[in-house]
Amino acid sequence: MPPRRKAGVGASARPAAAPVxxxxxxxxxxxxxxxxxxNGAATPVIAISTQQLGGTTAVAALMVxxxxxxxxxxxxxxxxxxxxxxxxxxxxxxxxVSFFAYGSCLLSHSLPVYAAGLLVAGAANATxxxxxxxxxxxTVPTNMRAxxxxxxxxxxxxxxxxxxxxxxxxxxxxxxxxxxxxxxxANVVTVILLIIVREDSSAVAKTRAExxxxxxxxxxxxxxxxxxxxxxxxIIAVGAxxxxxxxxxxxxxVHIGLGAxxxxxxxxxxxxxxxxxxxxxxxxxDLHGRLAVALPAMTILGVTMTLLPLTHGLVTLTLVAxxxxxxxxxxxxxxxxLGADTAPVDGRLRFLGIWRFLSDSGNAAGPLAVSxxxxxxxxxxxxxSVGTIGLxxxxxxxxxxxxxxxxxxxxGHRRQKAVAPDS
Numbered sequence: 001m002p003p004r005r006k007a008g009v010g011a012s013a014r015p016a017a018a019p020v021x022x023x024x025x026x027x028x029x030x031x032x033x034x035x036x037x038x039n040g041a042a043t044p045v046i047a048i049s050t051q052q053l054g055g056t057t058a059v060a061a062l063m064v065x066x067x068x069x070x071x072x073x074x075x076x077x078x079x080x081x082x083x084x085x086x087x088x089x090x091x092x093x094x095x096x097v098s099f100f101a102y103g104s105c106l107l108s109h110s111l112p113v114y115a116a117g118l119l120v121a122g123a124a125n126a127t128x129x130x131x132x133x134x135x136x137x138x139t140v141p142t143n144m145r146a147x148x149x150x151x152x153x154x155x156x157x158x159x160x161x162x163x164x165x166x167x168x169x170x171x172x173x174x175x176x177x178x179x180x181x182x183x184x185x186a187n188v189v190t191v192i193l194l195i196i197v198r199e200d201s202s203a204v205a206k207t208r209a210e211x212x213x214x215x216x217x218x219x220x221x222x223x224x225x226x227x228x229x230x231x232x233x234x235i236i237a238v239g240a241x242x243x244x245x246x247x248x249x250x251x252x253x254v255h256i257g258l259g260a261x262x263x264x265x266x267x268x269x270x271x272x273x274x275x276x277x278x279x280x281x282x283x284x285x286d287l288h289g290r291l292a293v294a295l296p297a298m299t300i301l302g303v304t305m306t307l308l309p310l311t312h313g314l315v316t317l318t319l320v321a322x323x324x325x326x327x328x329x330x331x332x333x334x335x336x337x338l339g340a341d342t343a344p345v346d347g348r349l350r351f352l353g354i355w356r357f358l359s360d361s362g363n364a365a366g367p368l369a370v371s372x373x374x375x376x377x378x379x380x381x382x383x384x385s386v387g388t389i390g391l392x393x394x395x396x397x398x399x400x401x402x403x404x405x406x407x408x409x410x411x412g413h414r415r416q417k418a419v420a421p422d423s
Contacts, residue, residue: 020140020141020144020148021144021148021151024139024151027088027135027197027198028135028152028155029151029152030155030193030197031091031132031193031194031197032152033155033158033159033162034186034189034190035095035098035125035128035186035187036155036156036157036158036159036160036163037162037166037182037186038098038102038159038163038184038185038186038187039067039121039125039159039160039163039183040159040161040162040163040164041163041164041166041167041179041180041182041183042105042121042180042182043064043067043160043164043246043267044164044167044179044250044264044267045167045177045179045250045264046060046063046064046067047060047063047250047254048060048254048260048263049063049114049176049177050063050111050114051254052176053109053111053114054111055111057255057374058374058375059111060254061251061370061371061374061382062368062371063114063115063118064246064247064250064251064367065247065366065367065368065371066118066119067119067121067125067363068122068363068364068366069119069122069364070118070120070121070125070126071122071123071125071126071129071356071360071363072360072363072364073119073122073123073126074122074123074124074125074126075354075357075360076350076353076357077123077126077127078090078094078126078131078356079130079349079352079353080353081093082127082131082134083349087132087134088131090127090128090131091127091128091132091190092195093127094125094128094131095124095128095187095190096187097120098120098121098124098125098187099184099191100120101117101118101120101121102121102180102183102184102187103117104117105117105118105180106177106181106184126356129356130352132152133149133152133339133340133352133356134348134352136148136149136152137149137340138348143286145286145341146283146286146337147279147282147285147286148282149282149336149337149340150278150279150281150282150283150285150333150337151279151333152336153278153332153333154275154278154332154333157274157278157329157332160267160271160274160275161268161271161272161274161275162268163182164265164271165264165265166182167179168260168261168264168265168268170182171260171261171264172261176260179264216347217350217354219347219350220344220347220351221354223344223347224344224351227342228354230400231338231342231400231401231403232358233396234393234401235335235338235355235359235362236358236359236361236365237362237389237390237396238298238334238335238359238362238390238393239358239359239360239361239362239363239365239366240362240363240365240366240369240386240389240393241298241302241305241362241386241387241389241390242363242366243362243364243365243366243367244305244366244367244369244383245301245305245325245328247366247367247370248305248308248370248383248386249263249266249270249321250263251374252308252309252311252379252383253266253317256311256312256317258317262314266314266317266318266321267321269318269322270318270321270322270324271325273322273325273326273329274325274326274328274329275329276329277326277330277332278329278332278333280330281293281297281330281331281333282333282337285334285337288409288410289407289408289409290334290337290341290401290405290407291401292410293330293331293334294334294338294394294397295394295397296327296330297327297328297331297334298331298390298391298394298397299327299390300324300327300330301324301327301390302327302387302388302390302391302392302393302394303390304323304324304327305324305383305384305390306384306387306388307320308320308321308324308387309379309383309384335359338401338404338405339351339352339356341405341407342355342405343355366389369382369385369386369389370382370383370385370386
């Protein structure tokens with residue numbers, strides 16, 4: 001007699017996780033990996049490109065923040081576009097727009113043109129991310145939701161690992177701007193893949209039927225204003241710290257005199273640590289609750305970020321970057337999972353658009369905070385200040401997540417009854 005499996009969170013029927021995740025490889029995970037290769041190749045050299053165009057360190061931090069600002073501006077329109085065009089077509093549009101955006105970064109000779117390219121690339125990313133998150137939520141059983149969304153987050157991390165590595169090689173061979181050529185190529189490959197690969201027709205039909213009765217963004221915001229005005233602030237803080245993690249490493253690398261190739265190598269090594277943890281993180285969330293991952297992730301990330309200004313060379317910076325990535329990696333998919341836990345069926349896309357708007361507002365605010373404090377005090381002060389936000393975010397998650405997610409804790413150990421309905 002085969003051994004009985006333990007019931008997961010919210011599980012009734014328990015299909016095996018491996019076949020479910022395998023079915024998402026071509027329509028979901030692979031396009032995300034390729035797209036993030038392009039983003040990962042470009043991100044480490046934004047600060048250096050800005051300085052080559054005459055910008056200061058504070059301006060460089062602002063330029064990195066433009067990717068996050070673009071996502072903020074694109075989140076709500078992305079939910080509307082995904083409703084009208086469908087997930088797959090909206091991803092194709094996003095990849096095509098990103099192609100031209102990174103092309104302008106490659107060819108630009110002025111800061112305004114370069115800034116515009118980064119802003120548009122961020123808006124395109126918002127559409128791409130929302131479409132894939134929505135597809136996973138609508139097609140994966142609840143009891144393996146965290147694993148699927150963590151795998152989606154892991155796909156981002158795989159791309160962010162490969163992107164800087166490929167970018168470092170391209171820079172070594174052809175110069176600093178060659179990384180943008182990698183980004184352009186990645187978007188071309190993404191469009192080709194989306195044309196070739198077809199999604200599950202039954203899943204697409206189900207999605208279209210559900211979206212025929214979606215509420216507008218204003219209605220969703222009104223119905224869930226308590227959630228957005230409480231847990232939403234914790235989500236903003238989490239986004240700020242996570243985005244700042246990608247900003248402060250290259251800025252500090254430039255500050256201590258490291259070059260573009262060395263900075264990209266640090267990114268690649270740190271991303272490798274980040275990448276290795278996504279599936280265990282999702283499994284822990286499905287079996288032991290969301291806070292089992294969210295709290296240690298934000299605590300570790302906040303503490304290690306405050307240690308970054310103590311580094312003084314390639315080795316020490318790499319070690320701290322790896323520790324930061326460990327904290328970030330064990331929290332893979334946590335924000336997408338919490339969004340899925342709290343999203344209603346009616347108006348789900350609009351809810352996720354608002355949820356991502358809050359998260360991406362944090363993504364934009366993190367680098368902006370580093371830039372503002374750096375201009376007023378020092379880069380080290382900016383980094384430490386954002387690190388403390390990570391510790392505050394962990395407290396906010398501890399207090400607020402149980403109020404809205406039925407999956408905050410392991411079954412049988414919930415300390416507080418959730419008030420929000422399951423999606």
